[in-house]
Amino acid sequence: VSLSQVWIFLMQQSVMSALSDLSSSDSESNASSHFDMGSPISIDTPDIHISSDISMPSNAALSPTLSDSMDSISDFKVLYCHSWKQHYRNLLNDILTNQVLHPASPVPKSSQLHFLDHWRIHSPEHFHRKLRIEPETFDALVNLIKDNPIFHNNSNCPQLPVHLQLSIVLFCAGHYGNAASPEDTAQWAGISVGGVQKCTDRILIAILSFHDDAIHLPNSDEKEDAKNYIKDETCPEWCNGFLLADGSKFPLFQRPGLHGDAWFDKDGEYSIDCQVCFRSHALHP
Amino acid sequence: MIFDYSVGHTGSVHDLWAFRSTRTFKEHDSIFAPDEWMWADSAYPSETWSVPPFKKPAHRELNPDQRTFNYYLLKV
Numbered sequence: 001v002s003l004s005q006v007w008i009f010l011m012q013q014s015v016m017s018a019l020s021d022l023s024s025s026d027s028e029s030n031a032s033s034h035f036d037m038g039s040p041i042s043i044d045t046p047d048i049h050i051s052s053d054i055s056m057p058s059n060a061a062l063s064p065t066l067s068d069s070m071d072s073i074s075d076f077k078v079l080y081c082h083s084w085k086q087h088y089r090n091l092l093n094d095i096l097t098n099q100v101l102h103p104a105s106p107v108p109k110s111s112q113l114h115f116l117d118h119w120r121i122h123s124p125e126h127f128h129r130k131l132r133i134e135p136e137t138f139d140a141l142v143n144l145i146k147d148n149p150i151f152h153n154n155s156n157c158p159q160l161p162v163h164l165q166l167s168i169v170l171f172c173a174g175h176y177g178n179a180a181s182p183e184d185t186a187q188w189a190g191i192s193v194g195g196v197q198k199c200t201d202r203i204l205i206a207i208l209s210f211h212d213d214a215i216h217l218p219n220s221d222e223k224e225d226a227k228n229y230i231k232d233e234t235c236p237e238w239c240n241g242f243l244l245a246d247g248s249k250f251p252l253f254q255r256p257g258l259h260g261d262a263w264f265d266k267d268g269e270y271s272i273d274c275q276v277c278f279r280s281h282a283l284h285p
Numbered sequence: 286m287i288f289d290y291s292v293g294h295t296g297s298v299h300d301l302w303a304f305r306s307t308r309t310f311k312e313h314d315s316i317f318a319p320d321e322w323m324w325a326d327s328a329y330p331s332e333t334w335s336v337p338p339f340k341k342p343a344h345r346e347l348n349p350d351q352r353t354f355n356y357y358l359l360k361v
Contacts, residue, residue, distance in 0.1 A: 215287050217316065222286065234357045241336060243288065243323035244361065245309065247300035250292075265296030273294035273303045277323065279286045 011088060111190025113164055131167060132174030142166055145206035160191070165199040172200065177253045218242070218279055226279045245277045300328035324361050 094101060119126040120135040127135055145151075146162045153159055160168075172185045182196040189196070218226065226242040249271035256263050256270065263270040294303040304310055309323070317323070317334040325337045338358045339351040347355070 215290065218286070218288055230361060233360050238357075238361075240318075240321045241324050241361070242321065243309070245304065245307075245323050245325045245329060245335070247303060247326065247328065249296055252296075259295070262295040262297050269296065271296035272292065273296055273298055273300075275291040275294075275300065275304045275307050276287055277289040277307060277309045279288060 107192075109187075109190040112188050113167055113190070116167055130174070131170040133170055138163075138166070138170075144210070145203070148206040148209060150202045150205050159202075160195075160199065164189075165203055168196060168199045169203040172196065176251075180253075222279060243277050243279065245275065248274045248276060250274060300326060301330060304329060324358060 116127055116130065119130075120138075124135055127138075131138060133141075142163045145166070151159055151162050151165075159165070168185060168189045168191070171188060172180050172182075174180075175185075178184060182193045185196045186193045191199075223242055227239040230241060231239040249265060249269075252263060252270040252272065254270065255261075260270075263272070265271045265273075289307050289309045291303055291307040294306070309316060313332075313334045319333075322332075322334045322336050325335050327337050327340050329335055329337045331337055336358075338355040339347055341347055
């Protein structure tokens with residue numbers, strides 16, 4: 001779905017509204033045809049083809065006057081049509097060739113990511129406070145995901161290094177409410193809001209590639225481990241109960257707009273429900 | 286180690302209802318052998334393959350055996 005399709009849609013809308021304005025004024029003044037309403041809309045260029053019939057069935061009422069006035073093409077109409085064509089061509093060209101239509105002054109940015117390098121050596125508790133994870137776990141995670149092809153864009157302008165992307169995502173995931181907003185995260189990391197979004201997407205894609213390794217039916221060894229654990233903790237008769245199930249929830253920052261009340265849980269928060277079945281061994285390493 | 290999960294239900298649904306969409310619930314026949322089961326929270330159903338703790342009845346305490354059972358269930 002390209003930009004040009006969106007643009008053509010918008011253009012149709014604007015022409016339609018212009019048309020309906022014209023037609024209403026026409027019907028009031030009973031003038032037969034000041035403008036030929038049909039022709040400005042059907043612009044035949046290689047890029048654009050627009051006809052009023054596509055999306056406006058209500059225009060069918062106009063068609064008798066259109067065909068009547070088709071014979072008398074005035075100079076004015078030709079000019080009118082030409083100027084619209086030119087106008088749209090220029091706009092389309094602007095949209096297709098520019099990333100920023102109205103450039104603003106640069107956004108001041110200052111990254112605090114370099115503190116993490118200092119903290120991981122001199123005060124791991126600060127590191128933990130920001131990323132909610134131990135430096136060792138962090139390194140293990142980076143090693144696990146760094147070879148994922150999602151981090152290679154084959155471009156002259158490479159992505160942020162994987163460990164920085166992971167830091168940004170962990171900061172976001174470890175905070176709550178507006179502190180975890182893309183805007184605040186972007187400010188903390190000195191990147192753009194869109195960059196935060198992209199980092200999150202990439203990191204999650206990389207981590208989810210391990211989904212089936214991490215979450216699967218226990219094999220016979222794992223089952224045996226779990227059973228032995230239960231046997232040790234309780235009694236031999238209980239050892240066949242090797243799985244545990246419980247519910248948890250992911251709190252939401254705000255009441256969702258769609259079906260808001262349905263997300264209200266028994267603890268008076270808005271949340272997404274999560275049910276987990278796990279091996280009993282897991283919680284007691 | 287996590288083995289099964291279900292996420293996405295709204296927070297207002299009961300644990301039991303959300304649990305019905307897990308693989309464990311749907312395929313419990315193939316996951317658990319006849320003499321195997323899982324330990325569950327008190328919100329879950331009591332089945333041959335699902336063992337929740339005893340719930341305290343209204344206006345009455347649990348008897349000592351039930352309390353012992355629940356105590357050791359917590360240790361799991």
